[in-house]
Every structure is written in C-alpha cells, then in structure tokens.
Amino acid sequence: MPLETEHAQFLASVHPYDALSADDLEALVGLCTTETFDTGAPVFQVGDSIQYLYVIVAGEVEVTDEMDVQLSLLGPRNSFGERALLRGGPSQRTAVAIGATTLIRIPADVLHALIGEHPKIARFFDRRHPARTDAKDLTVLPVNQLMTRDPVTCWPTDTIRAAAQQMAQHHISSICVVDSDCFQGIVTVRDMNAKVVAGGADPDQAVSTIMSPDPLTLPPSALGMDVLHMMMERRIGHVPIVEDGTLLGIVTQTDLTRFQALSSADLVRRVAEAEDAAAMARVTAEIPALLAQLVNMGTRHDIVTRLVTDIADTVTRRLLAMAEVELGPPPHPYLWLACGSQGRREQTGVSDQDNCLILSDDVTDADMPYFAKLAQIVSDGLNTCGYVYCPGDMMATNPRWCQPLSVWRAYFTGWIAKPNPEAQMLASVMFDLRPIGGDESLFDDLQAETLAKASRNSIFVAHLIANSLKHYPPLGMLRGLATIRSGEHRNRLDLKHNGVVPVVDLGRVYALQGQLTAVNTRARIEAAMAAGGLSATGGADLLDAYDLIATTRLEHQAAQVKAGQGPDNYLSPATLSDFERSHLRDAFVVVKTMQSAIGTGKGALG
Known part of the structure; x- marks a missing residue:
C-alpha cells in the first residue's frame, strides 16, 4: 500500500480529520510530510517558531513547559503544536521524542485552510482556542462599539422648550442632561408627552423639572446583550453609557434594530x-x-x-x-x-x-x-x-x-x-x-474593607490557599484520567468539583491576594495578570485550561439536553476522542501545576 494511502487511512481514524471525505483526505496527505525522530530528539523547543501541526503515527512525545515540567506524554493518534500555531508567536513548549517516533506534519497554511473550509474542524480547534465570533453578535459586542458617541445634551437650567427643539432638530427620542460633563439625567419623548403635553408643565421651566434623575446606566465595558437585557427587564428604550459620572454615549432601541435579538x-x-x-x-x-x-x-x-x-x-x-x-x-x-x-x-x-x-x-x-x-x-x-x-x-x-x-x-x-x-x-x-x-x-x-483586611492577614491567606487545594483535577497515575470509582456516577469525570471548581478556587485566591473586586473567575484571572499577581505565561495557560474544561462541561450538558436528558456534570471519558482526552488531561495538568505553584508560594508561574 502506498505510504500516502496508508496515512490517509490513518487520518481517517483520527478526529477531527474523520469528518473529511476520502478525496479531501488524499488531498490533505498530499500536502503533508512525514518525519521520524530518534529517542531524545527535539521536535521543537521553547522559543521556536512553529510551522506545523504534528500528528503522532507511532512512538511517543513528551511535552514540557519552560520550567521543564512535564505537561503531557502523547502517544499515537494524538496531535500537538496547534497551540503556538493558531495563537501565533514563539512556542512556550518543548516537544521531545520518546523512542523512535513518526509524525505527520500538517503545514500551517494547510491547517488554516482546513479550519476555514470545514466547520467541524474549525469547531474542534475552537475548543482549544477562543472561538471566532461574528462582530455583529450582541453576546460579545462591546457596548462602546454599539453606542452613539457624543449624544445630544443640554444643561439642567435650559428650558423644556429649548430641549424639545434640540430633539426635533436632531430627530432623536431623548436628550441627556449634563452639568460640567457630569451626567445628571435624561428626558425622553415619553417625558415630554406625559409631563408637558398631558401634564401641563410650563415649557419655559427648567428641563431638570421633568428629567428622570439618576436613570439606569451601563459602563462602556458592558456588552450589547447587557443593554438588551436591561431594556427588556426594565422596559426602557434608552440606556446612557456612563463612566465615573461622565456621559460617554447612549444606546437606544433604534441602535439595536440591526441586531438580531437572541x-x-x-x-x-x-x-x-x-x-x-x-x-x-x-x-x-x-x-x-x-x-x-x-x-x-x-x-x-x-x-x-x-x-x-x-x-x-x-x-x-x-x-x-x-x-x-x-x-x-x-x-x-x-x-x-x-x-x-x-x-x-x-x-x-x-x-x-x-x-x-x-x-x-x-x-x-x-x-x-x-x-x-x-x-x-x-x-x-x-x-x-x-x-x-x-x-x-x-x-x-x-x-x-x-x-x-x-x-x-x-x-x-x-x-x-x-x-x-x-x-x-x-x-x-x-x-x-x-x-x-x-x-x-x-x-x-x-467589599473593599474585607479584601483589605483579608489580604493583609497572611495566616488567613495561607488557610484559604490550603482550602482551595482540597479540590483537585482528576489525574491518574499512568497518564490517564481518574474517574469516580463507585456509586451512581462510576467511571465518569466530575467536571464541576474536579474540573471547574479548582480553577474557581485559584481565581478567588488571586483576587484576594491582589485585592481585586472582580467576582467572575475568568475576569479574576485576567485582572490578576494585569495587576502582575500572575505571570502572562501562567495566566494564559490557566485561561486556556479553564476554557477547555468549562467548554467540555457545557458541551456535555448540551448533548444531554439534545438527547432529552436532564443536564449534569458527569462525563464519561469514553465519549471523547483520543485527541480530546489528551488535551483535557493537558488542561488538568496545567491546573494541578498552578495549584502546586500557589501552594508553595510561587503563585505567578512564568
């Protein structure tokens, strides 16, 4: 059998390439190369520019970090190298052959083409890296990209008539009231109708007499979906965007009409x-x-x-x-x-x-x-x-x-x-x-007082760290995943208590140490990186690990819902491909490494 055909058949058994047709597989193999490495030979090292995604045909590869800590030991049908390849930049890993090892090398441009042309392959690699999102998706669109900047404003002492004239002139349904750049309130067409036309307020009175003082606002860091949810819940049509008392913009229902409401x-x-x-x-x-x-x-x-x-x-x-x-x-x-x-x-x-x-x-x-x-x-x-x-x-x-x-x-x-x-x-x-x-x-x-007191008490911090290490990733002794041994969920992984909770606990400790007010786990890790309490390398690793574990958990629940079952947190590893199991284990190793670092006082890995 020609080597190309043999490798095509091999890739046909490896997820996600099993989603390709026979012709696409033959074409893919024609664009790839193979290479054999002797025992101890490096495939790539920390700092190298990665040009290929590697698929192991035979042998084993040990992957270590910058500190020479083993992250994974990969066997046939596993892949590696996509991390640096897809994220760009030099490798933060070293990969070394253990025994004679044969690899299929998929060039970077070929992998990117596969991701662009085949949704199933794109979705597979998005499990490991942030998903590409539609710029018009309200779930991820920052409100500062949605709002009307420099909205029409008036002073509190301006007359109602003058405010109404501005609204008519600019064809707008609201006007914001400011005083020396400090946001004071808002007047809408509804206010004009209810308080002036129907209520009989004198149009020559100050506009402050009919404005809604201290209306609901959002910061520029909010998402478009936050605006939509606020409008739906509170039944309002205008949301000023305010930061530190300064009016930055406004979002109206009209601004949302071009977006599809989820x-x-x-x-x-x-x-x-x-x-x-x-x-x-x-x-x-x-x-x-x-x-x-x-x-x-x-x-x-x-x-x-x-x-x-x-x-x-x-x-x-x-x-x-x-x-x-x-x-x-x-x-x-x-x-x-x-x-x-x-x-x-x-x-x-x-x-x-x-x-x-x-x-x-x-x-x-x-x-x-x-x-x-x-x-x-x-x-x-x-x-x-x-x-x-x-x-x-x-x-x-x-x-x-x-x-x-x-x-x-x-x-x-x-x-x-x-x-x-x-x-x-x-x-x-x-x-x-x-x-x-x-x-x-x-x-x-x-909140501020408690964070300050707690962070200054080294004994309390030490106890909280120790408490956070009571939840541990499900890693077995022989490079496997440790499943629940008995009971209703035997042979399954608990993706809550042994999956996301260890990361949640780490994020809480980082927030305490840095007196960070963020509560969301991902936001805590990002804030710790920005504040210098967590290194860029360690933080990026932990975020990648958390993303993969949390995404796996949600995909498991979504599959249960689709099957007509109630969602839970217990996943059978048998439902995962070799590639998925390998990378899930890698994620758990990262979490364990970060736990070890914080437990020994080296919270900022790097």
Whole structure:
C-alpha cells in the first residue's frame, strides 16, 4: 500500500480529520510530510517558531513547559503544536521524542485552510482556542462599539422648550442632561408627552423639572446583550453609557434594530412581565434548551453562563418586586446578594440557589419579620423556577444570612481573624457575593474593607490557599484520567468539583491576594495578570485550561439536553476522542501545576 494511502487511512481514524471525505483526505496527505525522530530528539523547543501541526503515527512525545515540567506524554493518534500555531508567536513548549517516533506534519497554511473550509474542524480547534465570533453578535459586542458617541445634551437650567427643539432638530427620542460633563439625567419623548403635553408643565421651566434623575446606566465595558437585557427587564428604550459620572454615549432601541435579538433576551423580557412565580417557571424551563442552542452556535462558555445567569438575576429582581407589592415598602434599605455560581455569573443548566440579605443598620427587631417574609417569598419563588433550595442552607431564609451590615462586618472580621475550617468555607462562599437587587451602597464599603483586611492577614491567606487545594483535577497515575470509582456516577469525570471548581478556587485566591473586586473567575484571572499577581505565561495557560474544561462541561450538558436528558456534570471519558482526552488531561495538568505553584508560594508561574 502506498505510504500516502496508508496515512490517509490513518487520518481517517483520527478526529477531527474523520469528518473529511476520502478525496479531501488524499488531498490533505498530499500536502503533508512525514518525519521520524530518534529517542531524545527535539521536535521543537521553547522559543521556536512553529510551522506545523504534528500528528503522532507511532512512538511517543513528551511535552514540557519552560520550567521543564512535564505537561503531557502523547502517544499515537494524538496531535500537538496547534497551540503556538493558531495563537501565533514563539512556542512556550518543548516537544521531545520518546523512542523512535513518526509524525505527520500538517503545514500551517494547510491547517488554516482546513479550519476555514470545514466547520467541524474549525469547531474542534475552537475548543482549544477562543472561538471566532461574528462582530455583529450582541453576546460579545462591546457596548462602546454599539453606542452613539457624543449624544445630544443640554444643561439642567435650559428650558423644556429649548430641549424639545434640540430633539426635533436632531430627530432623536431623548436628550441627556449634563452639568460640567457630569451626567445628571435624561428626558425622553415619553417625558415630554406625559409631563408637558398631558401634564401641563410650563415649557419655559427648567428641563431638570421633568428629567428622570439618576436613570439606569451601563459602563462602556458592558456588552450589547447587557443593554438588551436591561431594556427588556426594565422596559426602557434608552440606556446612557456612563463612566465615573461622565456621559460617554447612549444606546437606544433604534441602535439595536440591526441586531438580531437572541432568545436569552426574550426569556428576560418574559420573566420581567410574568405575573407570578408559576409564570416565571414556565420561562426558566426553557433555559436548558437555550444553553444547548448557545453551545451549538459555538458561543464562548463564559458568555453562555453570563446569559443564563442574567435570567436568574431577572427572576430574583422580579420576585423581590412581587414581595414588596405583597408586603408593602421595606421599613429600611436592604440588599439581596447572590453567591456561588450566580454570584460569579457562571450558572449552567444545573444550579441551586445561594443568596443572602444585608440590611441597613437602622433595622430593629420589630423589622425583622418583614425581611424574613421577603426572603421566604423570594427563595420559594426561586425554587419554583428551578433554582432549588441550597442543601447547605446558604440562603437568606436562614436568619444567620439575613442580618444588618454591622453583623456582616463582624462575620468577615471573625472569619479572617480565626480561620477555622468553617470560617474558610464561609469566607470562600462569601467572597463571591454580587449585588442583585436593593441598595448596593450597603455592599461597596464592605467589599473593599474585607479584601483589605483579608489580604493583609497572611495566616488567613495561607488557610484559604490550603482550602482551595482540597479540590483537585482528576489525574491518574499512568497518564490517564481518574474517574469516580463507585456509586451512581462510576467511571465518569466530575467536571464541576474536579474540573471547574479548582480553577474557581485559584481565581478567588488571586483576587484576594491582589485585592481585586472582580467576582467572575475568568475576569479574576485576567485582572490578576494585569495587576502582575500572575505571570502572562501562567495566566494564559490557566485561561486556556479553564476554557477547555468549562467548554467540555457545557458541551456535555448540551448533548444531554439534545438527547432529552436532564443536564449534569458527569462525563464519561469514553465519549471523547483520543485527541480530546489528551488535551483535557493537558488542561488538568496545567491546573494541578498552578495549584502546586500557589501552594508553595510561587503563585505567578512564568
């Protein structure tokens, strides 16, 4: 059999090349070369420019990092080299033949052509590298690329008539009110109609008398989908983009008409319009299908979980509003916060509820029954909507987690001062707090104070690091994946507790060490890299590993939904190709390496 035909048959058994037709495989092999390496011969080294993707036909290849730490030992049917090839730049790896080794070399331009022409191959390599996205996809479009810059403005002292004339002149439906570049409010056509035409306000009055002061705004770092979700939930048509009090732009419904509204926005709208928890539950029942749709579209894992979490946030705020209608206005300010995956904006198709209430220090014992009832209404409603009660009772219905701000300060101070096992666990949970509804000022100082105190306490940091290492990647002794040994999920990987959670724990430690306010895991790692608490090389490795593990988890859940099953976190390695198993193991090795580094005080690998 000619060597070309033999290699074509070999690649036909290797994913993703098994997606190619026989003719395409023959053509591919004709563009490739083969090379044999003796024992100990380097295929490439750190700093080399990578020109090929290598596929192992026979033999083994050891891949190590810059510190000569083994990352993987690859056998036949595995590939390597695509990392530097697709990302560009010099290699950060060394690959050495172990024994006589034969490789098929796929040139860079050939690989790029395959990715461009064959969606299945493109999707396969996107599992390892950030997916290419449509510039017009609202899920990833930064709002600063969507907003109207330098919007029409007026001064608070300008007359209503003058403001209306500007709106008519520029054919716009709103005008922003500013004072020395400081954003003050907004006036819309609806305001003009309701307050002037129908309400009889004098057109010669100052426009500040009819403006909406302190309207809902978003920062320029927000995404287009954040705007759409806010509009759907709050039923508004204009969102000013503001940073540090300065008006940068505005996004209106007109700005969104050229973009297709994804179904997550429709779910947000329907939740916001729901009359009761049962109606919301009918909407949230569609979340698994939404997740599967987003995954099948190739949406990045962190965008999928953010969109899914947006729905939970809207459900929570709707339930809070319903509770206030039923109970009457709250006697004092309060803030509802989420922790856990909702707090980190990392919810998938499987989520329980983790939440708490921070109350104003003005509350009295007589006020507490109100907040207990509010917590019960919201928690029961969340459970109805599929966010089941927390098995550990980490909910606002637990009196311990429904307390005045001063009590919360005492909690954090005590956990930091005496980091016993319970304190470590609680601190880990509570460092992921994110405000959902209520008076957010109750949290601002608390978060900053806690991060400052905790980061200065070396004993507490050491305990938190030790606690973070209790979740470990599923690596076996003989280059394999360690599956669950017994029980309902025997021979499967737990992609939550042994997959994403170790990275979540690392991100939390990096945030604590650097006093970083980010709560989302990916954002924490990126912030740690930017602040110098994590090296560029170590951070990039960890992000790649996290992306692959989290994407694998979501793809597993999407496949279960498609098969009519309930999504879970337990994956059988047998469902993965050799290539996928190899790279998943590589990802787990990276996580383990980063755990070892932080555990020995070398948190910034590089």
